[in-house]
Amino acid sequence: MTEQFPIYLHNTLGRRVEEFQPQNPDEVLVYTCGPTVYSYQHIGNFRAFLFADTLRRVLEYNGYRVRHVRNITDVGHLTNETLGTGVDKMEAAARRENLTPREIADHFTEIFHRDQALLNILEPTAEPRATEYIPQMISLTERLIGRGYGYCVKGDVYYDVDKFPSYGMLSGNTVEDLIAGARVEVGEGKRSPADFALWKAAAPDKLMRYESPWGMGVPGWHLECSAMALDLLGETLDIHTGGEDHVFPHHEDEIAQSEGATGKRFARYWLHNAFLQLSGAEKMSKSVGNILTVGDLAERGIHPLSYRYFTYQAHYRTPQNFTWEALEAAQTALYRIYDQVADLLQSSEPAGLTESGAAVRNAFREAINNDLALPEAVAVLNTMLSNSTLPPEDKLSLLDDFDRVLALDLLAVGRGLIVAGPAEREILDRRAQARAERDWALSDELRSKLAAGGLDVKDTAQGQRWTRSDVLPRVQAPQTGAGH
RNA sequence: GGCGACGUGGCCAAGUGGUUAAGGCGGGGGUCUGCAAAACCCCUAUCGUCGGUUCGAUUCCGACCGUCGCCUCCA
Numbered sequence: 001m002t003e004q005f006p007i008y009l010h011n012t013l014g015r016r017v018e019e020f021q022p023q024n025p026d027e028v029l030v031y032t033c034g035p036t037v038y039s040y041q042h043i044g045n046f047r048a049f050l051f052a053d054t055l056r057r058v059l060e061y062n063g064y065r066v067r068h069v070r071n072i073t074d075v076g077h078l079t080n081e082t083l084g085t086g087v088d089k090m091e092a093a094a095r096r097e098n099l100t101p102r103e104i105a106d107h108f109t110e111i112f113h114r115d116q117a118l119l120n121i122l123e124p125t126a127e128p129r130a131t132e133y134i135p136q137m138i139s140l141t142e143r144l145i146g147r148g149y150g151y152c153v154k155g156d157v158y159y160d161v162d163k164f165p166s167y168g169m170l171s172g173n174t175v176e177d178l179i180a181g182a183r184v185e186v187g188e189g190k191r192s193p194a195d196f197a198l199w200k201a202a203a204p205d206k207l208m209r210y211e212s213p214w215g216m217g218v219p220g221w222h223l224e225c226s227a228m229a230l231d232l233l234g235e236t237l238d239i240h241t242g243g244e245d246h247v248f249p250h251h252e253d254e255i256a257q258s259e260g261a262t263g264k265r266f267a268r269y270w271l272h273n274a275f276l277q278l279s280g281a282e283k284m285s286k287s288v289g290n291i292l293t294v295g296d297l298a299e300r301g302i303h304p305l306s307y308r309y310f311t312y313q314a315h316y317r318t319p320q321n322f323t324w325e326a327l328e329a330a331q332t333a334l335y336r337i338y339d340q341v342a343d344l345l346q347s348s349e350p351a352g353l354t355e356s357g358a359a360v361r362n363a364f365r366e367a368i369n370n371d372l373a374l375p376e377a378v379a380v381l382n383t384m385l386s387n388s389t390l391p392p393e394d395k396l397s398l399l400d401d402f403d404r405v406l407a408l409d410l411l412a413v414g415r416g417l418i419v420a421g422p423a424e425r426e427i428l429d430r431r432a433q434a435r436a437e438r439d440w441a442l443s444d445e446l447r448s449k450l451a452a453g454g455l456d457v458k459d460t461a462q463g464q465r466w467t468r469s470d471v472l473p474r475v476q477a478p479q480t481g482a483g484h
Numbered sequence: 485g486g487c488g489a490c491g492u493g494g495c496c497a498a499g500u501g502g503u504u505a506a507g508g509c510g511g512g513g514g515u516c517u518g519c520a521a522a523a524c525c526c527c528u529a530u531c532g533u534c535g536g537u538u539c540g541a542u543u544c545c546g547a548c549c550g551u552c553g554c555c556u557c558c559a
Binding site for chain 2: 015033035036038042044045046047048049051052073076077088089168171174176177178180221242243244245246247248249250272273274275276277310314315317318319320321322323325326327328329330331332333334336339340343373375379380381382383386388435438440443444447456457458459460461465467
């Protein structure tokens with residue numbers, strides 16, 4: 001167990017799979033771009049957080065300690081369309097609900113935490129809020145100005161992209177192409193159209209604004225992650241994760257800011273997940289309103305962990321198609337696994353591994369260490385379960401072991417499925433007796449009675465086996481197409 | 485216009501330059517069982533289109549078509 005196995009990860013920087021080597025052999029420093037809490041996190045957002053969580057679990061499975069920082073963005077950032085009004089999304093939500101931005105943030109942060117727990121996503125080591133990092137963001141901006149990377153124009157501070165020659169290294173963009181691109185607006189007073197804001201002046205009617213050396217304003221769009229990462233993880237991270245939409249400009253700008261300030265490499269491995277797609281439809285987006293939350297899934301009878309399992313069916317770097325049919329199929333598959341665990345637990349307990357069990361474990365580890373090949377890892381699990389030559393003790397040990405990464409509560413749910421109360425036990429005994437006497441009528445009657453109480457009984461060569469039918473949610477609505 | 489990704493069976497999808505193209509769901513057949521359930525077994529694909537490289541490509545290259553992401557807050 002002390003033996004180290006190589007882990008391979010796809011680095012967006014360079015766009016290829018590399019062997020992962022942490023700076024410090026004991027502890028891995030990971031930063032994940034967290035949620036913006038002006039609304040619900042939808043299941044597409046959660047694909048990213050599940051990916052980051054799985055990465056962390058894979059690292060821990062391999063014996064690393066992980067220091068994991070994931071921010072909460074509770075500062076609304078202005079967009080082009082809202083620039084004129086001075087009302088960002090946080091503020092818009094606050095005004096709509098007649099609450100303060102802080103109350104909005106707290107509300108949706110709470111829901112996020114609840115959903116995260118339902119999905120078995122581990123809490124990060126630290127979860128800083130942007131509003132608590134204003135001083136650090138201001139000092140980072142000052143530092144950048146001091147080193148010649150930032151310049152102030154009428155209360156705004158911009159990053160001078162021309163001063164950072166490797167700008168574009170992550171996304172493959174070049175400053176020339178960006179300037180030539182139709183969508184880059186020339187901001188007032190910007191030296192280059194590609195420059196981005198570190199600090200924006202804010203009008204007095206803005207609910208959230210902060211004092212700074214450049215007047216009242218708000219931090220720039222990408223500053224918080226740099227400030228938090230530098231503060232909580234140091235100048236160089238091992239791994240930075242996020243959705244692929246963040247590659248440009250968010251992460252490109254984080255690199256420019258952080259490396260401009262420190263002169264050191266900001267992150268050694270950049271990992272990005274592809275999007276969940278609503279087959280054919282546009283992406284799930286809060287502004288479009290076509291979102292699905294963990295709560296929406298629950299209403300439909302989908303267990304949160306079924307969604308977690310669903311995400312394992314596609315590799316994190318491949319766009320995954322969302323359909324209700326596929327999600328329900330995933331739930332069926334997961335429930336069958338739970339049922340098999342329940343059966344196994346009625347005849348044995350996890351124990352040490354035989355040689356063939358160890359071989360299966362190695363196959364699993366090889367899969368997860370190969371750039372988080374969860375589809376393959378799940379295939380290993382399924383093949384293992386149907387392997388009739390593998391001892392049940394091995395199967396249970398392996399399920400327990402795999403679950404450190406899969407986080408599907410395999411054994412816990414299995415144990416919950418075989419709980420039978422005293423009254424049920426008594427009926428089971430009577431039924432066993434009836435069966436011994438070949439009294440099929442009574443046997444069937446008692447089986448119906450148990451089923452009505454939520455206990456499904458079946459008869460095997462080893463005697464009765466049962467699973468509860470009333471502990472896992474069942475799909476409610478009839479199948480329809482994707483989306484709402 | 486620039487940058488990037490994806491297109492594999494009814495559905496979700498993995499994967500490889502050449503023995504039988506994972507796994508799951510669904511469908512069909514079977515074994516087992518007093519019945520039932522579960523489980524297990526078998527069947528259900530030539531990999532978007534057109535070219536090229538190669539002894540050989542689904543896997544490499546090019547073009548095209550389609551879908552998606554980013555270039556504006558966004559997983």
